Amino acid sequence: MSTARRELPVAVRLGGFVAGLAVAFGGAYGIGAAVGDSPAAAEPAPAAAHGGDHEEKPAAATLPGLTVTQDGYTLVPAAATLPAGRAVPFRFTVTGPDGRPVTDYERSHEKDLHLVVVRRDLAAFQHVHPVLAADGRWSVPLDLAAAGTYRVFADFVPAGGEGLTLGTDVAVAGAYAPAALPAPAVTAEVDGYQVSLAGTPAAGRETELAFTVRRGGVPVDTLQPYLGAYGHLVSLRAGDLAYLHTHPTQEARAGRPGGPEVRFGTTFPTAGSYRLYLDFQVGGTVRTAAFTVDVPAAGTAGGHDDGAGHGD
Template sequence: MRPRPLAAAGTAAALALTLAACGSSNNDSSMPGMDHGAKSSASAKASPSMGDMPGMDHTAAGNGLSDTKDGYRLTGEGGNLAAGKAAAYRFTVTGPDGKPVTDFAVDQTERMHFYAIRSDLTGFQHIHPTMTNDGTWRANLSSLASGSWRMFTSFTPDSGAGKGTAFVLSRTVTVPGSETKTALPAAAKSAEVDGYTVTVKGEPMAGMAHPMTVTVTKGGKPVTDLQPYLDTYAHLTAFHEGDTAFAHLHPTTEVDGDHGGPELSFNAKLPTSGNWRLFLQFQTGGKLHTAALTLKVG
C-alpha cells in the first residue's frame, strides 16, 4: 500500500468524516477489542528494502476479500475464538508450490501486517505477528467481541513466483455469543482524539487518486512533534461498509525525525463508492493514538 506521487493537486474541500478516539498506547487500548499494533520479534524484522518509502501504495494487492490470489493461499485456524478473551491466531501463507512461505520482504519495518476488523467495522486491531521457522505466524489478539470478524494479512514475498508483489489475503472467524452490532457513526469534519483535534479536507472519488489533508492540533495549537510510526507520520487503513473490503493509504509527507505535523498529505484512492471506515494511527511522546473516521466516497 504505497501511494504513488500525485500527478496534480486538487482543490481541497471539507471532507465529511467521523472521528472517534480509540485509545493511546503501544500495546493496550482504552476500548475493548482495540489494539494499536503489537511489538514483533527481532526475527520478524529486517532492514528496509527498496520501495519501503512513505507515500507508496499497494493498490495492486486488491481488496483482500479472498484467501487466495495468484497461487498464494492464507490458511488459518478455522475454529471459533472465545469472546471477551485475548487469543492467539495462528496462520500460514503457502505459495504456488504448496509449501509455506518463509521469505518475506520488509514493508514499513515489518514483514507481515495483520488486521482484525469486526463486520460492523468496530474492534479494529493492527498487529505485527511473529513467525516460527516453519512459516507459522502468531498474531496475539486483544479481547474480541462476539460476532463475525475478518482477519487480514498484508505481505510481499521476497522470493518465488510472487517476489516483489504485494498481497492482501483474509479469512473470516466467528466469535460466539450474542452479537450486538454498532451503527456506523454519522459524518463530521473533525473530532477530538486523546486531546488532539484532527481535521480532514479533500475530495476523494471512487477509483481515482485525490489529495487529502489531515491537520493535527492540540489546545488550538499546531502539533509539530509527530514521531515516525512504521516509517511514516501516520498509518491509515480503510474498510468498506458492508463487505469490509480493505484499502491502505500513507502520507506523502517526507519523514524528518520527531518533527511531523501539523499537516499530513495523503494520496487517497479508494476503489468503490459508499461508506468507508478509516483508522488513522499516529504517534507522539512514544504513545500511539488511533482515530476512527467514517468517510463517504462518491
Template structure:
C-alpha cells in the same frame, strides 16, 4: 493500540494501492465493477489507432484469471495469485487474549518463509469488526516453519475480518482476508455517521479532502492537542502516519501511505499528514489513522462517503454524413 468506532494498516509522495499491500501502498458501497487500483496490473484498452479487427480480438476472449484477480480489491479473498491465508482457528473466545496463529502458503503449497521488509515489518495484520466499530493494527512474530503468532483479543461477541498485508520475497504486495468469529449474543451496530473530526486521548484530528471513485484523492489530516497544533509527531513504522480505508459492506481493503517520509528533508513532523488515496466505487468508507506522539500510538477514525465517478473527458467529432453504425460493444469494462 486504540480501538475507535470502526473498521474488514496502516502503515504514503505516494499513490495508494488498493487492496494491495504495504510496499505499493494498499481501500465500498456500490456493486459496480471497481477499477484496478491495488498495485497489480490494470486492464489496458487497445490504443485508439488499433484496427477494428484487432480490437475485436482483444475484446472477445474471456478474461484470464490474472486479469480478473487484478480487478478485485484487496482483502476480499483468502487466496490470490497462488497465496492462501490459513488461520489455525477462526473461532475465538471474546474478551480473552489468544495466541492467534496462521500461515501463508505459496503457489507450491508450502508455508511461505521469505518476506520482504516493508515499513519496518515483514507482515502487517489488521483485525476489524464487521460493523467497522473496532480496529486493531498488529504485528505478528514468526514462530518457525512459516507460522506467524500474535496476541489477539476480540473484545466482544461478533463477526470480524482479519487482513494479512505482506509481500513475499520476489513477489508483489498482497492483502489476504479471513473471517473470524467470537461467540455469544451479537447485534451489529450502525455505521457511524460521516465525520470530519475525530478525538482520541485528548487529541483532535481533522480530515480535509474528499474521496472520488476511480481517481486519486488528496486527504489531509491535521493533528492537534488541547487546541495546539502537534508539530513533533514521531515516526511510526517509517512514517508520520498510516491510513487504512475499508469499504462498508464487504470490507474491501485499502492501505494508504503518507506523502513523504521522516528524515527526507522536506516532510514536516506535523501537524498535517497528507495522503493520496484511490477508492474503487461510490459508497461509505471507514478511515483509520495511526499516528505516534509522546511515545504512544493512537488511532483516529472517520466515516467518509465517496461521491460520483469522475466525468470522462469528451472530444467533439464531425457530424456523420451517413447513418452511423452502432459502436462495437466492449463488454462491461470500465476504463
C-alpha cells in the same frame, strides 16, 4: 525493491490493478466466487462510477483484502473460531504456491507482515505485527473482548513476489450487538487528540486527504515516525471491507518529528461509504483516529463535500 513499490501511493497500485484487468478478468472473478466472496465479486453497481469505462467493472473483484487466496498464496488461520478475550492468541500461516507455509518475506514498513483486524461492522480496529516462527507460523495476541465476526487482513510481500493483502473471517462467540456505521464526519477524537480531515474524495481518482492532529486545540507537531511514516491510513469499504492501505506523501525522517498535518494521496475505487483508520504516534503511543467518509461518484454534480471539508 519491493519496498519502493510498496511505498507508491495507493493510486498507483490501484492503477496497476486496473491496468492488469485484461489479464485478471476471468481468473480474478473465478477466484472471488470460489472462496465465497461472491457478494463482493459480483458487486455490480459502483464501477459505473468510473464514467462508462465498462472494462473497469471486474476490477472490483481484484481489490485487496477481498480474497483468502491469490497468486498461489493463501491465508490459513489455525482456527476459524476464537474465544472472546482481551489477549487471545491468533495463529495462522500463509501458504505459498508449493502449498507449504511461507517463511521468507520482504520487509515493508519495517515489518514482514502487517495484520489488520476489524470487526465486520467496522466497530473495532487493530493493526498489529505478528511474530514469525522458523516454521512459518505467525502468532499475535488480539483484543477480541467483543463478540462478533472479525475480518483479518494479512498485508505482506512474499520474498521475490508482489505485495498481497489476503483476508479471512474469524468468529468470536458471545452476545453480539452490531454497531451502525457512524455518520460521516470530518473530525475524530481519540484519547484527547482531535484529528480533522480535509479533502474532497471522488471515486476512481486520486484525492489528497490531509489530517491535522491537535490536542486541546493546539496543533501537535511532535508526531513520531511510526513504521517509517508519520501516519498509516487503512480505508475499508463498507459492505465488503475492500482494503486500501496508504502511506503519506511526505517521507518520515528518523528522529525528526512531524505534524500537525499528514497528507495522503488516496484513490477510492468506487463510490460508497468507507471507514478510514489513521494510525499516528505521539509520545511513544500509537493511536487510531477513525472517520466515516462518503465517496461520491466521480463527476457527481454538487460537490458532495460531506466526506471532508476544506482545512486551513
